[in-house]
Amino acid sequence: MKLFIDTANIAEIKEIAQLGILSGVTTNPSLIAKEKRDFKEVVKEITTIVDGPISAEPVSEKAEEIIKEAEELVKIHDNIVIKLTATEEGLKACHILSKKGIKTNVTLVFSVNQALMASLAGATYVSPFIGRVDDINQDGIKLIEDIADVFTIHDIKTKIIAASIRNPLHVTNAALAGADIATVPTKVIKAMFKHPLTEDGIRRFREDWESVYQK
Numbered sequence: 001m002k003l004f005i006d007t008a009n010i011a012e013i014k015e016i017a018q019l020g021i022l023s024g025v026t027t028n029p030s031l032i033a034k035e036k037r038d039f040k041e042v043v044k045e046i047t048t049i050v051d052g053p054i055s056a057e058p059v060s061e062k063a064e065e066i067i068k069e070a071e072e073l074v075k076i077h078d079n080i081v082i083k084l085t086a087t088e089e090g091l092k093a094c095h096i097l098s099k100k101g102i103k104t105n106v107t108l109v110f111s112v113n114q115a116l117m118a119s120l121a122g123a124t125y126v127s128p129f130i131g132r133v134d135d136i137n138q139d140g141i142k143l144i145e146d147i148a149d150v151f152t153i154h155d156i157k158t159k160i161i162a163a164s165i166r167n168p169l170h171v172t173n174a175a176l177a178g179a180d181i182a183t184v185p186t187k188v189i190k191a192m193f194k195h196p197l198t199e200d201g202i203r204r205f206r207e208d209w210e211s212v213y214q215k
Helices: 010-017 029-035 039-047 063-073 088-099 112-120 130-135 140-153 168-177 186-193 196-213
Strands: 002-006 022-026 054-056 080-085 104-109 125-128 159-162 181-184
Touching (some): 002 186, 010 186, 080 088, 112 125, 112 140, 130 140, 181 186
Parallel strands (some): 054 080
């Protein structure tokens, strides 16, 4: 399973990119708004840091306007993926953009049916939201499993991006459930490094070394 970072913060992207673990970046209007910078400038800068799919989301609601925005966004870089919502207008735009050879990521997916329809509309990626499904007392990981099963049974090539990741266990379970990608906030990526046995092992190594060589 590949890892994307879910942020529009340039400093965070640069920091995590240095680890060599990132395959892409996802943004959304909320994440871009937090940066209080020009949308296209932020997206363009991200493309200079990570050489992989960069999801950028139009803010229009009607398919015709979404397509116009998308056609401008893809001029920024070849790696731009257009993020669309799992709505009728979003799927209309997805169908047309896919015919034009523009890659798409259908987001705000909360059911197998939404994922299936997005794939039929030509989506390159679908993004089921694990955390938000959990929030309404349903099973986000089961949703990933079900989508993965349907895609496997019917040989659907659309990739599954596990989104709305809240903790490291979400990442582990998404990988086990069959997600192709997890898009993960910076704080969760950093938490994935942490393990008490690793920290204890480092402490013991240091103490053993100092007991012999730093008397």
